[in-house]
Amino acid sequence: MSLDPHFTIAPNGDAALDIRFAAQPGEQLSESIIALAESIESAALPAVTELVPAYQCLTVCFDPLQLPDSGTGRPDTSELEQALAVLARGPAVRQPAPPRERYLIRIPVCYDAAFAPDMQALSAHSGLTPDDIISRHTAPQYLVHMLGFTPGFLYLGGLDTRLHCPRKARPALNVPAGSVGIGGTQTGIYPQATPGGWQIIGRTPLALFQPERDFPFVARPLDRIQFVAISAEEFQHTEPGCAPQKTPLADTEAKQ
Amino acid sequence: MSLRIIKPGLQTTIQDGGRPGNLRWGLSRGGAADTFAMALGNLLLGNPPQHPCLEVAITGPEIEFSAATAVAVTGARFDLAHNDRPVGNDEVLQMRPGDRLRFGPLRSGARAYVTLAADFQLAATLDSLSTHVIAGFGGWQGRPLKAGDQIPLQHCRAVPDRKLPAQYRLDYASRPLLRVVPGLEASHFTGDAVARFYAGGFTVSPQSNRMGIRLAGEPLPAETLPQQVSAALCPGTVQVPPNGLPIISFVEGQTIGGYPRIAHVISADVHRLAQLPAGARLDFEQVEQATAHQVLREKSHLLADLPRLL
Numbered sequence: 030m031s032l033d034p035h036f037t038i039a040p041n042g043d044a045a046l047d048i049r050f051a052a053q054p055g056e057q058l059s060e061s062i063i064a065l066a067e068s069i070e071s072a073a074l075p076a077v078t079e080l081v082p083a084y085q086c087l088t089v090c091f092d093p094l095q096l097p098d099s100g101t102g103r104p105d106t107s108e109l110e111q112a113l114a115v116l117a118r119g120p121a122v123r124q125p126a127p128p129r130e131r132y133l134i135r136i137p138v139c140y141d142a143a144f145a146p147d148m149q150a151l152s153a154h155s156g157l158t159p160d161d162i163i164s165r166h167t168a169p170q171y172l173v174h175m176l177g178f179t180p181g182f183l184y185l186g187g188l189d190t191r192l193h194c195p196r197k198a199r200p201a202l203n204v205p206a207g208s209v210g211i212g213g214t215q216t217g218i219y220p221q222a223t224p225g226g227w228q229i230i231g232r233t234p235l236a237l238f239q240p241e242r243d244f245p246f247v248a249r250p251l252d253r254i255q256f257v258a259i260s261a262e263e264f265q266h267t268e269p270g271c272a273p274q275k276t277p278l279a280d281t282e283a284k285q
Numbered sequence: 286m287s288l289r290i291i292k293p294g295l296q297t298t299i300q301d302g303g304r305p306g307n308l309r310w311g312l313s314r315g316g317a318a319d320t321f322a323m324a325l326g327n328l329l330l331g332n333p334p335q336h337p338c339l340e341v342a343i344t345g346p347e348i349e350f351s352a353a354t355a356v357a358v359t360g361a362r363f364d365l366a367h368n369d370r371p372v373g374n375d376e377v378l379q380m381r382p383g384d385r386l387r388f389g390p391l392r393s394g395a396r397a398y399v400t401l402a403a404d405f406q407l408a409a410t411l412d413s414l415s416t417h418v419i420a421g422f423g424g425w426q427g428r429p430l431k432a433g434d435q436i437p438l439q440h441c442r443a444v445p446d447r448k449l450p451a452q453y454r455l456d457y458a459s460r461p462l463l464r465v466v467p468g469l470e471a472s473h474f475t476g477d478a479v480a481r482f483y484a485g486g487f488t489v490s491p492q493s494n495r496m497g498i499r500l501a502g503e504p505l506p507a508e509t510l511p512q513q514v515s516a517a518l519c520p521g522t523v524q525v526p527p528n529g530l531p532i533i534s535f536v537e538g539q540t541i542g543g544y545p546r547i548a549h550v551i552s553a554d555v556h557r558l559a560q561l562p563a564g565a566r567l568d569f570e571q572v573e574q575a576t577a578h579q580v581l582r583e584k585s586h587l588l589a590d591l592p593r594l595l
Contacts, residue, residue: 040466040574041517041519041546041549042519042521042549042550042552043551043574043577044519066309079308080309081308081516081540082309083515083516084515085516086516086517088517088519090517093577093578094581094585096578105575175309175541176311177308177309177310177311177517177540177541178311178542179540180312181310181311181312221420221421223419238420240410240417240420240422245310245411246310
């Protein structure tokens with residue numbers, strides 16, 4: 030099924046344009062947004078410096094000093110806007126190519142009480158036992174829609190609706206790195222120790238952001254994440270620098 | 286060859302042009318907060334504009350040099366002493382082995398740059414030496430400098446005595462006027478809210494840092510505004526959260542956000558956010574996109590012209 034890409038292009042400041050789609054956020058729209066990002070990269074448009082995919086929007090940052098001169102003596106974004114509109118209406122966006130080089134990444138999480146200060150609160154809110162919460166949290170293959178907020182933070186789609194839970198009224202001052210939490214309809218992992226308002230139900234021993242590596246991030250958009258429950262002992266014996274178990278998605282689909 | 290930190294100051298970090306190109310991974314550019322002031326110091330010493338340097342915030346450090354090297358201090362105005370002799374901003378200072386550069390009281394602005402006619406002998410992370418303070422990596426052990434830190438230097442070069450031309454000496458003492466273009470969600474705000482945003486009633490909150498400049502003052506009516514689906518935030522974006530107090534994204538800001546955007550500080554003025562101490566009053570003036578680009582072009586020409594004026 031193809032997606033009809035109704036979109037608008039509007040300036041996001043003086044050095045970025047937002048291509049915003051009318052379709053509802055979801056797997057299909059994320060596929061289209063990543064396909065559009067790939068076709069903009071292939072087109073190597075002059076002045077484009079960054080592409081930031083989000084749920085419903087692709088932000089295209091540019092260097093105004095490198096914009097072509099429109100003849101008015103001033104740089105002009107209209108040529109760039111036109112080029113982006115052509116690509117956004119293009120076949121890559123309507124009918125994204127089949128997934129390639131995408132992975133199912135299994136991330137170990139210890140849900141023991143020592144790492145799960147808000148498990149009781151979530152249990153009270155949802156009416157589920159901690160064991161039920163853990164089995165529902167580890168069941169899905171979450172879709173990585175985008176990375177953002179802080180380095181390596183994954184925006185994941187597919188949280189069990191029974192696990193939806195409001196953020197804390199008062200954010201915790203220091204959430205340890207690796208904390209796994211639920212905020213509203215989303216679940217995710219804090220890559221750095223920061224203040225945070227999500228309900229923390231576990232912690233991964235793995236580092237989600239390793240700047241010294243060639244590719245410092247654990248996943249890319251359109252990869253899938255599955256949480257795997259581990260014991261406190263396994264947590265202690267896992268090096269933060271370990272690579273998580275990674276399987277090409279094509280293989281997992283072929284087996285199903 | 287090294288520089289040794291005798292007193293660290295409030296937040297002295299190694300900075301350069303940062304790590305552009307990584308917004309899609311949640312990694313903001315980072316790097317020097319005032320890239321313009323950094324560029325002036327580097328050009329004065331014959332360096333590329335984004336050559337690694339020290340960024341000094343609010344309370345300056347005391348630094349001892351173990352080798353002969355030329356340095357310059359640009360940006361915020363501090364009382365400076367070379368050994369015990371008062372010296373000025375914006376001029377080449379010749380350091381001999383054992384010499385000290387001492388920062389006294391801050392007079393105007395908020396961040397100064399100690400540029401060096403030398404290289405830090407440090408390994409780059411993701412193509413940059415800049416310290417990402419929020420994410421805790423890069424620079425020197427991923428953190429602001431502490432007393433006793435000894436940063437190795439190499440390739441110390443000689444530079445003749447000279448000063449920045451008068452027209453390049455920046456004034457941070459007057460109340461800053463930040464030029465903005467309208468925000469994507471500006472039309473969601475009431476006319477009264479927009480008028481109050483431009484009326485100049487805000488000051489810089491002490492809770493401001495390299496991540497964001499928080500404003501204090503009479504809150505704008507924002508409780509009932511629709512929240513946006515999360516989208517990219519660039520440095521200079523002014524968001525208004527439900528408490529009505531605007532937050533301006535800065536060099537280490539979050540890369541994705543969802544509060545309505547009332548305005549965007551133009552690219553050419555983002556560096557000026559670095560020079561706003563807590564309590565500073567500030568004004569916003571709305572300009573056209575074309576004006577924003579023209580100002581950026583003029584500032585870029587200023588930097589390009591500087592080497593031949595020295």
